[in-house]
Amino acid sequence: MVSLQTPVCDFGWKAPDFSLPGVDGKTWSLSEVAGPNGTLVMFICNHCPYVKAIRTRLVRDLNELKAMGVNAVAIMSNDPSDYPEDSFDNMKAVAAEFSFPFPYLFDESQAIAKAYGAVCTPDFFGFNGQLELQYRGRFDESRKETAPEGVRRDLFEAMREVADTGRGPAEQIPGMGCSIKWKDE
Template structure:
């Protein structure tokens, strides 16, 4: 069953943490920000929603970088119950797709809980002051690839944030697989 996150809580402040990346290094989440903002994407390796749009996620991350908006992806799924989302498989997934951003492993799920992440993919777009301005979908696709000329909701919203510091007031929630929480957490 698909999970749908709540819409944007405008002005909510991004929380920093140091999280292990697929490159074997610890990375500060907020250090990934560009001069004009940051997108934090909760994704995973096995989700059909993520797999359907991973190339467009990478395209948007590259295009947003040109606008001064940084990008980082985080996997918080319980790898014990979902081995496809293990750290080793994250490394393979990021290498196979040549991610142009850091892919971080939230092993204890504290970051996902702090952000209130609900699904994969779940996008959080912050302005230069680390204030939430976008919590919506990548585009109109779902578990299948969708047409190539879909409106780029995340990109257009973050372009607006980069130029004005403010996100669009009308946003469409992302849809995806639920975060796979640990039983004893």
């Protein structure tokens, strides 16, 4: 398992569109998930300890952000042939178990992860209402273990700022996670 850090935020970079199947049986595009005050595109999976460490807080924060006009979507781009825990059926089970308040989509071809330049799970892309990138940082201090209660909610604070001002914070701490499990070329 390779742990990677996310690159620095490329402010103003435009979100690439997608059309991906969700665990809810719908096919979702960027325009269907976009929020009026911001959109969070997350690359996550089921098996990664970095993702498991934040799932409960992620649901809490995204429910709060939704009330501020920030919508979210989660995309799973790992190759499930090597990681059966990341299969579509298991994606459905995880989304149900944690009551995901956002669509959970399968990027089977991995083309969307490549279009976004996603490098790890979790990898967060926070866009403003014009779908311009404003945040590419960490969720919070959590690593493979959940950080203590009361730590700074980096992602939440950044996306609240984006919702209020259209701009993300100048200072961002890179996210960290497990490498995306790419298919053999």
